[in-house]
Amino acid sequence: MRLVLVTCLFEASSAIDLSSICEDAVPALVPTLNSLLERAHQLFDEGRYSKALDAYENLVVRAQEKMDRSTEVIARSRIAECFVIRQDGDAALDQLQRAKDLLDQQNRTAHLRYRWAYARTVLLTETKEAARAELQDYVRWADDDAQFEALIDGCCLLAESSSGEERIQWLERALQVGQDTQTTARLGRICNDLAASFDGMGRTEEALDLYELALGWHRMMGSTRDQVGACWAIGSVALREEDFPLARTRLEEATALAGDQPECQDLLALALADLGRVHFEAGDVIEARRLVIQSLKHAREVDLSTAWNQAWSRLLSFAESLDIRP
Known part of the structure; x- marks a missing residue:
């Protein structure tokens, strides 16, 4: 696989960057709802899930008052993600059913957020076979709709539930999509996970190349921990290889x-x-x-x-x- 370090500096986030598409996809959002949505996303991305849950629940009420179905779908989908983190699959499914009843599939932002949350929920609530079938459908939908962030996400989720060569294939596809489309937010971690897979199989030369590629991405947009982890991984493999x-x-x-x-x-x-x-x-x-x-x-x-x-x-x-x- 040819590895190319794309020199495009986008804001890094392990979650989907809704802020970059929300304005175009949901023009009906009034400033007050938009600010509430952005604040709730910020709390979620910071890992403050209890406060994020409160913020999304408040947003549901405000969206209902203004009859903004798309915003309610986004908020309920995020609430479902909060419940998945709490390992409460039933509560997550309840929120997603309510979101589905309001869903306009032509609204790409709301539909994307719903599919993003549902993919995580089935991993908690369904059998392994049923969950993988849903994830594969998620990947097909994202590919057909050119939802590249979701396509990368689906590949990564399938990689997490796979092992050996199949895991590598899903990660390589995620990496290729990210490079081809300059969807760069997760490439550092994808490279790191792919390197770890190769390292575990004794393919140390490929692992070192990928760890170095991961370090390059982390230097541009990763956290300090991401950078330290990549440096340590390279050093550890290099030590073993003398x-x-x-x-x-x-x-x-x-x-x-x-x-x-x-x-x-x-x-x-x-x-x-x-x-x-x-x-x-x-x-x-x-x-x-x-x-x-x-x-x-x-x-x-x-x-x-x-x-x-x-x-x-x-x-x-x-x-x-x-x-x-x-």
């Missing part, structure tokens, strides 16, 4: 980026441990010990053993080999 100069460069970059960022302390612990191994291989045992002691400190602070059990075990073994008592 490419010590590349490993040291990326691991040092990871530790510098992570710094005292609270959301990056687990990755900092991992990067420090691998950087210690790089120095150990170079014969610098003193620096290796210093780095491992730092890694253990950060690992304990974030309880690394819970989320990264295997990495924690490797760290303990390495520490013991350096006569460091964990």
